[in-house]
Amino acid sequence: MLNSKKEYNALVEEIIEHDRRYFDEAKPLISDYEYDQKKRQLLDYEKAHPDQIHPNSPTQRIAESVTEGFQQREHLVPMYSLANTYSEEEVADFLKRVKKLYGKKELAYCCELKMDGTAISLLYEHGKLRCATTRGNGRVGDDVTANIKTIKSVPLQLSGHFPDVMEIRGEVYLNLATFRAINAAREEEGLETFANPRNAAAGSLKLLDPREVAKRRLNLVTYGIAEGQAHLATQHEVHAYLKTLGLPTAKSEHLAVVHDLAGIMKFAHKIQAQRDELPFEIDGIVVKVDELKIHSALGHTGKTPRYAIAYKFAPEQAHTRVNDIVVQVGRSGVLTPVAELEPVFLAGSTISRATLHNQEEVARKDIRIGDFVTIEKGGDVIPKVVQVDLTKRPAHSHPWHMPTHCPICKTPVVHRPGEVAVRCPSSTCAGQRVRRIIYFASKHAMDIEHMGEKVVEQLVEKGLIFRISDIYLLDADKLARLDNFKEKSIQNLLTSIEASRTCPLSRFLMGLGIKSVGIETAEAIAEHASDIHLLLSMKAEDFLGIEGIGEKTARMIAEFFADAGNREEIRLLLAHGVKPQKPAAKKIAGHPFAGKTFVLTGVLARHSRDQATALIKERGGKVSGSVSKNTDYLLVGDEPGSKYDKAKELGIPILSEEDFENRL
Numbered sequence: 001m002l003n004s005k006k007e008y009n010a011l012v013e014e015i016i017e018h019d020r021r022y023f024d025e026a027k028p029l030i031s032d033y034e035y036d037q038k039k040r041q042l043l044d045y046e047k048a049h050p051d052q053i054h055p056n057s058p059t060q061r062i063a064e065s066v067t068e069g070f071q072q073r074e075h076l077v078p079m080y081s082l083a084n085t086y087s088e089e090e091v092a093d094f095l096k097r098v099k100k101l102y103g104k105k106e107l108a109y110c111c112e113l114k115m116d117g118t119a120i121s122l123l124y125e126h127g128k129l130r131c132a133t134t135r136g137n138g139r140v141g142d143d144v145t146a147n148i149k150t151i152k153s154v155p156l157q158l159s160g161h162f163p164d165v166m167e168i169r170g171e172v173y174l175n176l177a178t179f180r181a182i183n184a185a186r187e188e189e190g191l192e193t194f195a196n197p198r199n200a201a202a203g204s205l206k207l208l209d210p211r212e213v214a215k216r217r218l219n220l221v222t223y224g225i226a227e228g229q230a231h232l233a234t235q236h237e238v239h240a241y242l243k244t245l246g247l248p249t250a251k252s253e254h255l256a257v258v259h260d261l262a263g264i265m266k267f268a269h270k271i272q273a274q275r276d277e278l279p280f281e282i283d284g285i286v287v288k289v290d291e292l293k294i295h296s297a298l299g300h301t302g303k304t305p306r307y308a309i310a311y312k313f314a315p316e317q318a319h320t321r322v323n324d325i326v327v328q329v330g331r332s333g334v335l336t337p338v339a340e341l342e343p344v345f346l347a348g349s350t351i352s353r354a355t356l357h358n359q360e361e362v363a364r365k366d367i368r369i370g371d372f373v374t375i376e377k378g379g380d381v382i383p384k385v386v387q388v389d390l391t392k393r394p395a396h397s398h399p400w401h402m403p404t405h406c407p408i409c410k411t412p413v414v415h416r417p418g419e420v421a422v423r424c425p426s427s428t429c430a431g432q433r434v435r436r437i438i439y440f441a442s443k444h445a446m447d448i449e450h451m452g453e454k455v456v457e458q459l460v461e462k463g464l465i466f467r468i469s470d471i472y473l474l475d476a477d478k479l480a481r482l483d484n485f486k487e488k489s490i491q492n493l494l495t496s497i498e499a500s501r502t503c504p505l506s507r508f509l510m511g512l513g514i515k516s517v518g519i520e521t522a523e524a525i526a527e528h529a530s531d532i533h534l535l536l537s538m539k540a541e542d543f544l545g546i547e548g549i550g551e552k553t554a555r556m557i558a559e560f561f562a563d564a565g566n567r568e569e570i571r572l573l574l575a576h577g578v579k580p581q582k583p584a585a586k587k588i589a590g591h592p593f594a595g596k597t598f599v600l601t602g603v604l605a606r607h608s609r610d611q612a613t614a615l616i617k618e619r620g621g622k623v624s625g626s627v628s629k630n631t632d633y634l635l636v637g638d639e640p641g642s643k644y645d646k647a648k649e650l651g652i653p654i655l656s657e658e659d660f661e662n663r664l
């Protein structure tokens with residue numbers, strides 16, 4: 001409760017600062033839940049004292065701003081936000097309000113998931129994707145079309161029947177697994193991690209290089225039509241219709257049409273029970289009046305429409321004590337502080353550790369050994385510390401500092417300018433070696449079952465392996481020296497090591513742990529280079545131009561393969577019988593391109609020649625160098641050559657890049 005204008009004004013300032021951190025820096029200091037509580041206090045005070053509303057109050061504007069580097073575009077229909085609540089009573093109030101405004105008639109409500117991503121508006125003209133725009137200030141947003149086109153499920157051409165102009169609304173989000181992989185890679189590179197999948201999705205959408213965006217593997221789900229739904233009667237039909245257009249929509253079990261509060265709560269409880277198992281994050285459900293003509297009849301208040309409300313789930317939190325802060329050494333030497341906690345039960349499991357990310361994060365939240373803290377499960381597997389309870393801070397506690405020496409090999413640490421990470425620079429550090437071997441064997445890379453962290457740690461500790469390639473020299477006698485390793489576990493591990501010898505080349509590349517090479521890039525490299533020996537002789541400029549590889553990544557890959565230590569490791573792996581397999585050519589059956597001969601001319605805007613050729617071949621087509629009467633299609637880019645004239649002369653169908661994409 002705010003008791004004075006002074007307190008109110010202070011809270012206005014505080015929330016403006018939280019908005020700035022959230023929207024401009026993507027580095028929120030407090031959890032969404034705490035933010036919502038503060039905003040609620042502000043709203044309550046403004047309701048009671050409308051004469052005192054500060055013109056800069058965050059309740060008076062939509063906070064997200066437009067970003068430099070993008071063109072601004074006006075939405076055909078403004079993008080509103082949703083009123084939200086954490087309480088069942090307020091959902092009941094919403095139902096009462098709607099009924100009162102619209103007459104007492106019994107109404108139906110469409111319940112949906114509240115996806116925790118970032119809003120997007122897609123404009124289709126004559127079924128073609130014209131542009132994709134962020135919410136921005138609600139009226140005008142950033143044109144992020146090129147970035148949205150990196151999402152595979154976004155159709156460039158709608159299917160079925162559609163009006164000439166459609167403005168479709170949806171959410172761009174990241175799957176949790178992808179989010180974790182992005183953060184893990186960022187931690188290794190010494191970059192700041194994203195606070196949650198939503199920040200990561202929003203940040204990715206605003207990257208200026210679509211090739212970088214493609215690596216983030218964004219997803220889309222659509223849930224509304226702002227323009228072009230005149231022929232539909234209900235919100236639940238909207239979902240079904242969006243699906244017929246080929247747009248990604250919510251699964252049917254994540255939608256429900258209900259008629260009262262009990263129905264809404266039943267859906268909410270069902271979803272809440274599944275929440276931890278969903279592959280993406282949600283922060284609640286959205287309840288919308290089902291009948292569409294009521295939407296416009298109800299209108300909106302300020303920036304939120306009256307036809308819908310978000311019923312948000314409070315995050316599951318727990319309170320516990322920080323028993324110690326230890327430092328882990330990553331495979332590239334990055335030191336990560338980790339809180340060892342008094343074990344506590346949270347969201348289905350017992351938690352005894354929380355990542356503290358980096359020293360800046362520890363300093364910002366001033367987390368100290370002995371502190372009582374609130375922990376919360378976000379998108380990360382490991383929960384995070386949200387807040388310190390200062391009232392319980394023990395006397396004589398000290399701020400925590402990063403050690404000056406590597407906790408494993410005792411080498412003095414280094415802090416490169418411009419990076420948040422502190423690193424152990426030693427190339428022989430045992431800590432890094434262990435992490436590299438763990439990574440090599442992990443699910444992300446070679447996927448050697450039964451070779452988890454604990455096993456690798458013991459193998460290194462007992463001197464049974466020293467480097468990655470030593471894995472392939474392990475035998476039953478050596479494994480028998482591990483704790484609790486009997487015949488069965490020895491056999492299991494040897495079998496999975498054996499199976500990994502014929503791994504796909506992409507996984508082998510992942511296993512090597514080349515900086516900034518994720519699975520997508522590894523697959524693209526493997527597609528391009530027929531075998532590992534070829535890679536060893538490639539220069540930076542040879543990597544440049546492979547799908548998704550920019551200058552910086554190309555340089556890093558080339559440096560990796562030029563390094564004598566890395567070359568020796570690869571030589572040993574091959575000598576010990578690892579045989580990375582070239583990917584089998586992908587085939588898409590029954591495609592209209594099958595058996596057709598294409599000729600390419602001019603410069604394509606969105607595909608390299610290699611990519612276009614691969615897309616045609618995957619579909620069973622052929623690419624030829626010159627136009628003849630046997631040519632089925634000419635694919636033309638900018639500034640086409642004489643092939644264009646020849647094809648016209650012979651009456652050969654000519655495809656623009658857009659026609660080509662639509663037919664893919």
Ligand code: IVH
Pocket residue numbers: 079080081082112113114115116117118119120170171223224286305308310
């Ligand atoms: S309807 C007028 N439906 O939540 C409101 N929004 O807090 C139009 N969101 O900006 C949005 N899931 O980014 C709607 N099933 C859903 C949603 C959803 C997530 C997001 C959306 C919106 C924000 C409002």
